[in-house]
Amino acid sequence: xxxxxxxxxxxxxxxxxxxxxxxxxxxxxxxxxxxxxxxxxxxxxxxxxxxxxxxxxxxxxxxxxxxxxxxxxxxxxxxxxxxxxxxxxxxxxxxxxxxxxxxxxxxxxxxxxxxxxxxxxxxxxxxxxxxxxxxxxxxxxxxxxxxxxxxxxxxxxxxxxxxxxxxxxxxxxxxxxxxxxxxxxxxxxxxxxxxxxxxxxxxxxxxxxxxxxxxxxxxxxxxxxxxxxxxxxxxxxxxxxxxxxxxxxxxxxxxxxxxxxxxxxxxxxxxxxxxxxxxxxxxxxxxxxxxxxxxxxxxxxxxxxxxxxxxxxxxxxxxxxxxxxxxxxxxxxxxxxxxxxxxxxxxxxxxxxxxxxxxxxxxxxxxxxxxxxxxxxxxxxxxxxxxxxxxxxxxxxxxxxxxxxxxxxxxxxxxxxxxxxxxxxxxxxxxxxxxxxxxxxxxxxxxxxxxxxxxxxxxxxxxxxxxxxxxxxxxxxxxxxxxxxxxxxxxxxxxxxxxxxxxxx
Amino acid sequence: xxxxxxxxxxxxxxxxxxxxxxxxxxxxxxxxxxxxxxxxxxxxxxxxxxxxxxxxxxxxxxxxxxxxxxxxxxxxxxxxxxxxxxxxxxxxxxxxxxxxxxxxxxxxxxxxxxxxxxxxxxxxxxxxxxxxxxxxxxxxxxxxxxxxxxxxxxxxxxxxxxxxxxxxxxxxxxxxxxxxxxxxxxxxxxxxxxxxxxxxxxxxxxxxxxxxxxxxxxxxxxxxxxxxxxxxxxxxxxxxxxxxxxxxxxxxxxxxxxxxxxxxxxxxxxxxxxxxxxxxxxxxxxxxxxxxxxxxxxxxxxxxxxxxxxxxxxxxxxxxxxxxxxxxxxxxxxxxxx
Numbered sequence: 001x002x003x004x005x006x007x008x009x010x011x012x013x014x015x016x017x018x019x020x021x022x023x024x025x026x027x028x029x030x031x032x033x034x035x036x037x038x039x040x041x042x043x044x045x046x047x048x049x050x051x052x053x054x055x056x057x058x059x060x061x062x063x064x065x066x067x068x069x070x071x072x073x074x075x076x077x078x079x080x081x082x083x084x085x086x087x088x089x090x091x092x093x094x095x096x097x098x099x100x101x102x103x104x105x106x107x108x109x110x111x112x113x114x115x116x117x118x119x120x121x122x123x124x125x126x127x128x129x130x131x132x133x134x135x136x137x138x139x140x141x142x143x144x145x146x147x148x149x150x151x152x153x154x155x156x157x158x159x160x161x162x163x164x165x166x167x168x169x170x171x172x173x174x175x176x177x178x179x180x181x182x183x184x185x186x187x188x189x190x191x192x193x194x195x196x197x198x199x200x201x202x203x204x205x206x207x208x209x210x211x212x213x214x215x216x217x218x219x220x221x222x223x224x225x226x227x228x229x230x231x232x233x234x235x236x237x238x239x240x241x242x243x244x245x246x247x248x249x250x251x252x253x254x255x256x257x258x259x260x261x262x263x264x265x266x267x268x269x270x271x272x273x274x275x276x277x278x279x280x281x282x283x284x285x286x287x288x289x290x291x292x293x294x295x296x297x298x299x300x301x302x303x304x305x306x307x308x309x310x311x312x313x314x315x316x317x318x319x320x321x322x323x324x325x326x327x328x329x330x331x332x333x334x335x336x337x338x339x340x341x342x343x344x345x346x347x348x349x350x351x352x353x354x355x356x357x358x359x360x361x362x363x364x365x366x367x368x369x370x371x372x373x374x375x376x377x378x379x380x381x382x383x384x385x386x387x388x389x390x391x392x393x394x395x396x397x398x399x400x401x402x403x404x405x406x407x408x409x410x411x412x413x414x415x416x417x418x419x420x421x422x423x424x425x426x427x428x429x430x431x432x433x434x435x436x437x438x439x440x441x442x443x444x445x446x447x448x449x450x451x452x453x454x455x456x457x458x459x460x461x462x463x464x465x466x467x468x469x470x471x472x473x474x475x476x477x478x479x480x481x482x483x484x485x486x487x488x489x490x491x492x493x494x495x496x497x498x499x500x501x502x503x504x505x
Numbered sequence: 506x507x508x509x510x511x512x513x514x515x516x517x518x519x520x521x522x523x524x525x526x527x528x529x530x531x532x533x534x535x536x537x538x539x540x541x542x543x544x545x546x547x548x549x550x551x552x553x554x555x556x557x558x559x560x561x562x563x564x565x566x567x568x569x570x571x572x573x574x575x576x577x578x579x580x581x582x583x584x585x586x587x588x589x590x591x592x593x594x595x596x597x598x599x600x601x602x603x604x605x606x607x608x609x610x611x612x613x614x615x616x617x618x619x620x621x622x623x624x625x626x627x628x629x630x631x632x633x634x635x636x637x638x639x640x641x642x643x644x645x646x647x648x649x650x651x652x653x654x655x656x657x658x659x660x661x662x663x664x665x666x667x668x669x670x671x672x673x674x675x676x677x678x679x680x681x682x683x684x685x686x687x688x689x690x691x692x693x694x695x696x697x698x699x700x701x702x703x704x705x706x707x708x709x710x711x712x713x714x715x716x717x718x719x720x721x722x723x724x725x726x727x728x729x730x731x732x733x734x735x736x737x738x739x740x741x742x743x744x745x746x747x748x749x750x751x752x753x754x755x756x757x758x759x760x761x762x763x764x765x766x767x768x769x770x771x772x773x774x775x776x777x778x779x780x781x782x783x784x785x786x787x788x789x790x791x792x793x794x795x796x797x798x799x800x801x802x803x804x805x806x807x808x809x810x811x812x813x814x815x816x817x818x819x820x821x822x823x824x825x826x827x828x829x830x831x832x833x834x835x836x837x838x839x840x841x842x843x
Contacts, residue, residue, distance in 0.1 A: 312718065336720045344718060351715050353708040355779045364708055368720035372701045418719065 008071035010035040010198040011056075011167055016065030018051055023408060023436070025051040028065070029224045031217050033167065033198040038189060040213035040230070041202045044242055044298055044463040048222040049202055053169055057089050058082040069166070088160035089169040096156060098145030103127035105144050106159045130158040134188045150181030157188060168192065169200045174208060186212050204298045206235060218242055236502045239297070243465045243498060264288050265323075267426055267457045270309070272318030279304040280481040281318060286426060291448060291458040293472030295465065295497050301481035302461045303345055306428045309459070310342040311335040336369050338426075341419030345431035345461070347408065351415045354404035358396050359385035361403045361414050366421040388417035393443060409440030416444065420451075427451070428459040433467065445471055465494045477501060525772050525788040528821045532795045533557075540802040552675040556798065564794030565682035566591075566741040566758070570765035571772070571786040572693050573737030576730045578769050581710040581778030582630060582637030584734045586622065587765060589648025591742030591758030594619045596655040598743055599663050599752035608667045616739045622648065623735020627728035641731075645762065652754035662751040672747025682744055686787075689740065693733075694783060706730065710778025764793055771821045792821070 011033040018026040026048045033039045043049050054060045056067065058076030067074050069085060076082035079089070096105045104111075106127040112119045127140040136154050144152060153173055160168055170189070174182050189199055189212060201213055209216060209230070216233060218225040218241040225241045264287040274281040279301045286292050294302045307313045311329040320327050322338050329335045335342070344350035353361055362385045367376055376384070385399045392413040396406055403411055412432060419427055429448070433441040448458055448471055462468050468475055475492050477485040477500040485500040536543040536556070546555035570587050577584045594615040601611035622644060629640035663669075674681040697703035708716040709723050717723045738758075745757045770776060771792055772785030796817055800810040823829045 310718075332718050333720050333722065342718065344715075349712070349714055350718055353711045353715055355711050356704075356708060360704060360708070364704070364716070364721070365719040367701045367704060368722075370701075372705060372722075375699065375701045 008068075009033060010070060012068040012071075013052075013056070014066055014068075016052065016055060016067070017063045018055055018060055019063055024222050026055070026062075026222045029219065029222070030227075031200075031224075032227065033200060035166070035198050036193055036196045037214045038193050038199045038201055038212055040209045040216045041200055041219070042204075042209065042216055042238065042242055043219035043225075044204075047219040047242070049219060050171070051222070052219070053089070053171060053200070053202065056082070057087060057169065083163050083165075086164060086166035087169065088163060088165040088167070089171065090153070090156045090160050090173055091171050096144055096152065096159070099143060101141050102131075102138060102144055102147065102155055103140035105155055106130050106140070106162055108159070110162070126162070127158075130162045131155070133161065134158055135191060136188070148181070150177050150184055153177065153181075153185060154188065157185075161192075165197065167198045167200065169202070171202045172204075173201075174203060174205065182208065206238065206297075209238075210235070236498065239498050239502050242297075243463065243494075243501075264290060266321075267323060268309070269321040269324075270315075270318065271320075273308060273315035273320060274317045275304075275308055275313050275315050278313045278481075279308055279315075282478075282483050284309075284476060284483075286457050286459060288425075288457055289452055289455045290474065291452050291460050291472045293468040293475040293492075294459065294461045294478060295468050295475050296478035296501060298463070300478040300501075302478055303430050304481065305478070306342065306430050306459065306461060309335070310340060310428060312342075333368075336365070336422065339422070339424050341365070341422055341424035341427040343412075343415050343419060343427070343429050343432055345434060347411055347415065352403050352411050355402050357400045358389070358394070358403050358406065358414055359399040362388055362417045362421060365418045369422055384421055385417075388414075388421065392417055392447065407436075409436035412436055413440065413444070416447070424456065426457040426459065428461075430461045431463065432460075433462065433464070441467075465497050468492070468497065469494055522773065522782065522785050522788060524821055524824045525785055525792055527824075528771070528817065529788055529792045529795060532792065532799060532817070536795070536799055536802065540799065543802070548678075551678060553678050556802070558680065560791065560794050560798050561683050562680040563798065564790055565680075565686050566745055567761060567764045567768055567794060568686045568787055568790040569689060569737050569741040569744070570761060571768040571790045572689055572783060573730075573734030574762075574765040574769050575772075575774055575781050575783050575786040576693075576697070576706060577637070577734045578766070578774050578776060579706050579710045579778060579781030580727055580730045581713065582641075582727070582730070583766065583776070584623075584626060584641045584731060584738075585638065585762050586626060586641040586644035586648055587734060587738035587741070588758035588760065588762045589645050589652070590619050590622045590735050590738035591745055591761065592649050592652035592752075592754045593622060593655070594739035594742030595746030595752040595757055596652040596661070596754050598668065599661040599746055600655050602663045602665045602668055603661055608665055611668075612743060615743060616736060619735045619739025619742065620732050621735075623732040623738075624728065626735065627731030630731065631724045631727040649754060652752075656752055656754050658754075660751050660753045664750065668743075668747055669750055670747075672744045685740065685744065689737065690783065690787065697783070702726070707779055707781065711780070765790070767818055768793055771818060771825070773825060793818070 009032050011031070013029065013031040016026055016029045017024070029048065029052055031041070031052065041049050051060065055062045056076070058078045058081050074085050076085060076087065097108065103124045107123050112122040112126060124140050131138055131140065134154065134157060136158065138147070138151060144155060147155065173185060177185065193199060203209060213230045215227060216230050216238065217227045218238070220242060266285055267288050268284070268286040270282065270284040272281045272283060282305060294305060296302050304313065308315045309329065311331045311334050314330045320329065327338060329338065332342070353364065359381055363376055363381050366384070370376070382399060388394065389396060389399065394413045394417070395410050403414055406414065416432065433444050445467065448460065452458060460468070460471055469492055472492060473488070475487045475497060476483050477487070477497060479501060484503070487496055487500070540556070543556045546553055546558060574584055574587065597618050598611045598615035601614060602608060626641050626644055629635045630637050670681060672682060676684045697706065705716070705721045705726050708721055709726055713723055742758065746752045768789035769786045770789070772782060772787070772789030774781040774785060796814045800813065805813065
């Protein structure tokens with residue numbers, strides 16, 4: 001239950017904007033959290049949730065906009081500064097010290113001392129009090145590492161509340177908890193709400209949002225979509241808000257799908273492939289000259305499917321046929337021998353080789369498939385790099401510029417070039433347009449169309465439903481690591497995709 | 506004013522070989538002034554002798570270790586076991602020569618065993634997934650014991666002329682050790698720059714996951730760099746044994762692994778892996794050897810010699826750091842405007 005409204009809400013953020021290297025991460029975002037409410041912050045990857053939280057906790061300085069705490073304008077300079085203002089955060093990965101005791105962790109950085117010496121007794125008492133405040137019984141002398149994930153999460157909350165917190169931010173706190181543990185956490189959250197704290201709850205589990213939140217704010221592509229009362233927002237409308245425009249104003253998009261019904265040869269046929277703990281059993285067919293879309297919410301198994309097909313997480317069950325012949329893809333190198341390419345969604349840790357030049361980044365996969373001894377000559381390397389820099393309009397000072405100096409969109413195009421240079425028959429693109437500016441996004445979509453026209457097969461993964469509609473001839477919809485539907489031709493409409501995602505059976 | 510500042514700036518941030526070369530140059534100038542006869546080179550029996558020739562000869566071991574270490578560090582690892590591998594190689598060769606087995610067989614066996622030792626390191630790192638510093642620490646500690654077992658805990662001396670020539674002979678008027686270093690360096694440059702191995706290594710060291718997803722055989726390359734480092738250490742071990750005509754398992758190559766790591770870092774290869782420069786490491790090794798020789802020439806007692814050595818290494822490392830140079834430039838800029 002939301003507490004009675006005080007004249008000024010606990011937290012009011014207005015017009016908050018933040019850019020990184022010219023790419024807008026947040027644009028004029030607002031968020032209002034009242035005392036005694038649990039406020040869910042929703043949005044797909046790249047929506048700007050974490051940037052907003054980092055601006056609120058003093059990690060990033062916003063470019064514009066204001067943050068008001070109980071009516072007073074604040075500007076947190078650092079996480080510690082934010083804590084002193086009463087804004088505490090519990091992160092997804094518990095960032096405490098597993099080898100230290102529960103008590104030490106709760107009081108870390110603010111241990112009670114006398115003449116510079118630790119007061120062990122006072123420390124334990126204080127930790128026990130912090131835990132009992134949230135109704136948790138735990139031996140504070142145990143080492144944190146011996147506690148379950150849920151207990152660690154609760155210790156992190158107790159630590160966050162040990163300072164005089166008015167606002168508690170929980171960033172994906174439930175992602176590593178089981179159902180029972182989630183319930184324990186929710187009880188604590190309800191109790192804190194009753195005490196008049198404001199809680200911001202970031203998650204991508206819809207059920208949990210409806211189970212506990214009072215209000216929901218939705219962000220999309222760094223902009224504010226809306227603030228809703230949870231009980232008045234149907235699930236379908238929430239997904240819609242997260243993924244795309246309102247139906248009413250949705251224009252009919254030009255569609256290339258109708259032509260795709262022609263029988264084409266099957267490039268890849270997967271039956272019942274799965275890997276325990278990664279992805280449930282899935283069937284997929286990908287035809288020559290076709291863009292197959294994988295749609296679904298975050299955590300539905302899109303990237304996992306891609307990584308299974310590319311041999312990063314080799315499948316443990318089922319079987320796979322490539323061009324009609326049985327195949328087993330045990331590693332990326334085997335996948336490349338079958339002329340597959342894979343652009344990861346995680347450009348930074350799985351894509352670019354940051355200190356190497358644009359040229360070296362572009363030729364890397366091609367050179368790797370040729371083996372170490374048949375080195376591409378300096379001239380060949382130069383020709384290939386220059387060709388793709390021109391063809392994909394990569395903005396770089398020269399072929400020898402370290403790739404880390406390029407903008408996100410240009411890095412992405414260089415990574416596409418890396419795979420196109422290997423002349424793949426099937427290219428897997430996982431969120432190829434995430435976090436890049438609109439111009440580069442349009443160029444990449446156009447490129448996918450021309451690749452398809454040249455007979456290449458594309459497995460296309462995107463959180464942007466409209467982009468899927470514009471790009472794909474067939475769409476497989478995933479939910480909870482299973483395929484729950486497939487759309488083809490004229491069925492590929494945003495509302496249909498959203499419907500399949502939201503549908504409960 | 507701004508023009509001259511810009512010039513200073515560009516000169517300041519020169520290529521990766523710039524600062525070790527400057528350090529080495531300054532040391533030479535220092536020696537030329539304060540150590541009499543430093544620049545003299547005389548010809549005796551058709552061979553060249555002099556302080557600078559000495560530096561090259563004495564520095565051969567660290568240069569060889571640094572060549573192997575450069576590749577290991579480039580791959581994002583480190584090899585602490587090279588000193589112990591030197592001891593093993595020396596012990597194997599000396600024992601076999603003493604047992605009157607032919608010299609070629611003895612040398613090949615010694616280098617083969619050095620490669621096997623490197624392979625153990627490589628497999629521990631790439632297959633077992635142990636952190637390089639720990640994986641190679643195991644052999645660093647155990648390796649000397651292995652060498653002692655081979656020599657029965659004694660110092661094995663030998664007189665085999667061929668073996669003695671390796672570390673003491675002359676070729677084309679110069680110490681033969683220089684030839685060994687140059688040949689090894691040339692082959693390594695060919696191996697890394699005329700094949701794609703250098704590219705694979707640098708991408709592996711810079712971002713291992715991205716390299717693997719791009720089809721680079723990361724595990725194989727990672728294993729091979731340790732084998733190669735073992736081979737380089739083996740060659741250095743043979744030279745060390747030849748220098749003193751004996752295999753002294755407890756002392757040979759002691760602390761040389763640290764000199765080799767210093768040489769690589771001073772030469773401009775980052776300990777975090779990625780881009781590596783073999784020539785830089787050679788310059789780094791020469792810098793360290795020149796420092797050692799300078800201390801000796803100036804009569805600094807060996808017990809305190811490490812202190813000035815450390816100061817020079819620190820200075821070169823600081824100048825290599827772009828962050829430190831920026832601070833320095835900012836400071837200079839403030840002075841200039843004041």
